[in-house]
Amino acid sequence: MTVPGNLPAEPTAFIGRRAVLADAEALLGRARLVTLTGPGGVGKTRVAVEAGRALAQGFQHGAWRVRLGDLQEPTALARTVATVLRIVDNAPEAGLGRLVESLHDKHLLLVLDGCEHLLEAVRHLVHHLLHDCEGLTVLATSRVPLGVYGEHVLRVPSLDEDDAVRLFLERTEVALGRAEVAALCRAVDGVPLAVEVLAAQPDGVVLSEVLNHPELAALEQVLEWSAQQCTDDERRLWARLSVFPADFDLAAAEAVADADVLKPLSALVSRAIVTTVTSPVTGEARYRLPGAVAQFGARLLADADETLCRHALHYSEFVDEAARSWFSPDDALWMGRLWEEWPNIRVAVAHALKTPDLKAIAAAVAMNVQRARFTSFAGMLGQAWDLLAAAREVVTEAPLRTSLLAHCAYMAQVRGDAEVAFPLMEQARALPRQPITDVHLVLAEATHLFFVEGSRDCVPLYAHVVELCRLHSSPGDTYITELMHTMAACFLLDAESADKATTALARQAESNGVNWAHAWGLWHRGLYELLHGDPAQAHSQAVRALRIQLTLGDTWSAPFSLWLLACACVELGAFDRAARLLGALRSQERISRISFGGMSPFHRLLDRADRTLRRSLGGDYQVITTLGADLRPEQAMAFALEPVPDSERLPPKPLLPGGLTRQEFTIAGLVAEGFTSKQIGARLYISPRTADRHVVNIRSKLGLPSRMALAAWHRSANGR
Numbered sequence: 153m154t155v156p157g158n159l160p161a162e163p164t165a166f167i168g169r170r171a172v173l174a175d176a177e178a179l180l181g182r183a184r185l186v187t188l189t190g191p192g193g194v195g196k197t198r199v200a201v202e203a204g205r206a207l208a209q210g211f212q213h214g215a216w217r218v219r220l221g222d223l224q225e226p227t228a229l230a231r232t233v234a235t236v237l238r239i240v241d242n243a244p245e246a247g248l249g250r251l252v253e254s255l256h257d258k259h260l261l262l263v264l265d266g267c268e269h270l271l272e273a274v275r276h277l278v279h280h281l282l283h284d285c286e287g288l289t290v291l292a293t294s295r296v297p298l299g300v301y302g303e304h305v306l307r308v309p310s311l312d313e314d315d316a317v318r319l320f321l322e323r324t325e326v327a328l329g330r331a332e333v334a335a336l337c338r339a340v341d342g343v344p345l346a347v348e349v350l351a352a353q354p355d356g357v358v359l360s361e362v363l364n365h366p367e368l369a370a371l372e373q374v375l376e377w378s379a380q381q382c383t384d385d386e387r388r389l390w391a392r393l394s395v396f397p398a399d400f401d402l403a404a405a406e407a408v409a410d411a412d413v414l415k416p417l418s419a420l421v422s423r424a425i426v427t428t429v430t431s432p433v434t435g436e437a438r439y440r441l442p443g444a445v446a447q448f449g450a451r452l453l454a455d456a457d458e459t460l461c462r463h464a465l466h467y468s469e470f471v472d473e474a475a476r477s478w479f480s481p482d483d484a485l486w487m488g489r490l491w492e493e494w495p496n497i498r499v500a501v502a503h504a505l506k507t508p509d510l511k512a513i514a515a516a517v518a519m520n521v522q523r524a525r526f527t528s529f530a531g532m533l534g535q536a537w538d539l540l541a542a543a544r545e546v547v548t549e550a551p552l553r554t555s556l557l558a559h560c561a562y563m564a565q566v567r568g569d570a571e572v573a574f575p576l577m578e579q580a581r582a583l584p585r586q587p588i589t590d591v592h593l594v595l596a597e598a599t600h601l602f603f604v605e606g607s608r609d610c611v612p613l614y615a616h617v618v619e620l621c622r623l624h625s626s627p628g629d630t631y632i633t634e635l636m637h638t639m640a641a642c643f644l645l646d647a648e649s650a651d652k653a654t655t656a657l658a659r660q661a662e663s664n665g666v667n668w669a670h671a672w673g674l675w676h677r678g679l680y681e682l683l684h685g686d687p688a689q690a691h692s693q694a695v696r697a698l699r700i701q702l703t704l705g706d707t708w709s710a711p712f713s714l715w716l717l718a719c720a721c722v723e724l725g726a727f728d729r730a731a732r733l734l735g736a737l738r739s740q741e742r743i744s745r746i747s748f749g750g751m752s753p754f755h756r757l758l759d760r761a762d763r764t765l766r767r768s769l770g771g772d773y774q775v776i777t778t779l780g781a782d783l784r785p786e787q788a789m790a791f792a793l794e795p796v797p798d799s800e801r802l803p804p805k806p807l808l809p810g811g812l813t814r815q816e817f818t819i820a821g822l823v824a825e826g827f828t829s830k831q832i833g834a835r836l837y838i839s840p841r842t843a844d845r846h847v848v849n850i851r852s853k854l855g856l857p858s859r860m861a862l863a864a865w866h867r868s869a870n871g872r
């Protein structure tokens with residue numbers, strides 16, 4: 153059985169500490185909060201991971217590790233935990249609410265790794281989670297106890313001599329006798345990280361240096377000694393790499409070092425100063441400094457501000473490239489890369505916002521993350537909103553502030569939150585603008601007309617935004633504005649215009665190879681069918697769209713497909729199924745923080761569907777919608793993907809003569825009355841060409857050779 157979670161499979165054997173591991177496992181069997189304490193490098197993280205892996209099978213929802221060493225802002229703690237657990241957190245306000253809501257009925261082991269620098273925030277978080285989530289167990293690692301009621305503290309000791317020797321011999325390539333190795337291990341008190349650093353030293357260095365330094369009794373002294381063995385380039389790189397809060401790739405290392413780092417980086421890896429892992433996203437190497445090693449390296453760093461600026465500039469360029477390039481067959485790869493780099497991106501924005509010369513870069517990164525649609529895709533709009541709110545505090549001059557305000561307004565609009573969006577849009581309108589900022593502002597104005605006023609005037613305005621994007625923005629930005637233009641055409645224009653727009657969007661999505669775009673192309677064809685055609689086709693297209701969205705892990709788009717499926721099931725007469733989907737949709741609205749009630753075109757259809765269900769189901773309405781609301785998100789989506797049995801549908805409406813649709817029969821009648829295609833188009837508000845195409849299709853369906861024969865058929869069908 154596959155157990156949910158993210159605990160890593162370690163590449164090296166676990167040596168020693170069996171007693172403390174057994175104690176940890178025993179404590180976790182009867183206590184809900186266990187904290188592993190001890191000095192840096194003693195192996196707290198490894199013991200926690202091994203204990204979690206051993207016990208994961210006993211937790212229905214698995215074991216999850218959150219690296220708190222990657223986090224520098226205490227206020228972002230709850231959001232960071234939610235991100236690791238893949239909990240959708242789109243709320244503008246920060247806090248524990250969404251975390252508690254998701255975990256209150258879960259049976260889960262949460263490993264909080266490296267708490268000592270965030271003690272107050274961790275205490276608050278753990279206290280509330282344990283109080284409100286009865287199935288939750290917390291295993292923490294910290295140099296000091298958390299100080300939370302009910303905490304069981306377990307100190308992780310250094311390795312005994314035999315285990316330290318085993319560890320050294322497994323990690324070293326130097327031929328040494330056991331007595332010599334034992335002396336080395338005693339010199340560093342059996343601290344595992346210190347043993348590994350010594351074991352990684354080049355041949356001939358260890359004995360001649362370490363045994364002549366009896367003061368090497370702690371990890372700090374071992375790192376100091378190890379730094380002395382490094383070349384100047386290696387020490388400089390060690391110091392500069394300490395600015396990374398998490399793992400990083402070779403390009404990032406070169407950016408902060410401003411040099412070719414391959415040789416010194418390889419040397420630091422061989423010295424166990426830097427660890428490596430293969431990225432599951434790119435298949436390339438990623439690097440990390442262990443916590444204690446990074447802290448020591450930070451003290452070697454003489455030019456911290458300059459190095460942090462290089463870090464910020466590198467990740468601003470990375471996010472800019474993502475915003476320009478994600479709209480491609482590599483869209484899933486870009487989402488994976490943004491996931492990997494998120495801790496670095498967050499730190500880059502935080503530093504840039506504190507640096508006057510980098511404020512504009514910080515604002516651009518905050519907007520580009522969302523332009524790459526990563527935070528909406530991943531259910532992290534809350535974090536995106538935090539970054540944008542911080543940028544609005546420091547960016548005060550147009551035209552960048554114009555873009556920033558309009559961008560935030562649009563983000564609020566697509567959540568259905570006009571109350572937040574409108575003041576932001578009004579502030580942006582009062583500021584100077586340039587063509588690039590005009591894109592953001594006109595998009596917000598068009599979306600206000602669409603979602604709030606339900607006005608057809610939004611359609612030409614969206615068309616104008618599309619042209620602006622083609623001139624000034626990326627292909628991804630252009631497609632999103634085309635998507636909004638098509639959606640507005642479906643809701644607000646006639647069937648012919650909607651058909652033309654959705655067909656064009658679907659063809660574009662099929663040709664560009666972007667899976668996300670393909671799903672939205674299918675969704676729009678489903679919307680067209682719901683509003684202007686066959687609800688059975690609407691259901692089929694929505695299922696196909698939802699299947700792609702779930703495969704991609706797109707948390708933002710899935711509720712829109714659920715909305716479409718609920719409305720389609722009402723039109724099909726599958727009222728019980730529709731009511732369950734409606735209940736599930738209401739839960740999704742709460743989770744995703746998307747309010748369809750705040751988007752008037754969506755609200756009108758949903759309100760009509762709701763009235764139909766109340767009338768059709770009577771007293772069962774509340775019971776059935778509650779059953780749907782109680783489904784877990786994964787259960788709701790699985791139910792939504794099920795086909796609608798014929799037994800649940802209303803009997804099909806009787807066909808008109810010849811199997812024609814109502815519109816086709818009307819057109820045949822106009823032909824019988826002698827109307828030309830131009831006159832038919834004027835009567836039905838369609839183009840003459842479309843009218844002529846309908847006539848040809850009707851004749852083909854009936855097997856008639858001419859318009860005259862069609863006129864005769866219609867007179868006969870009407871008994872004339």
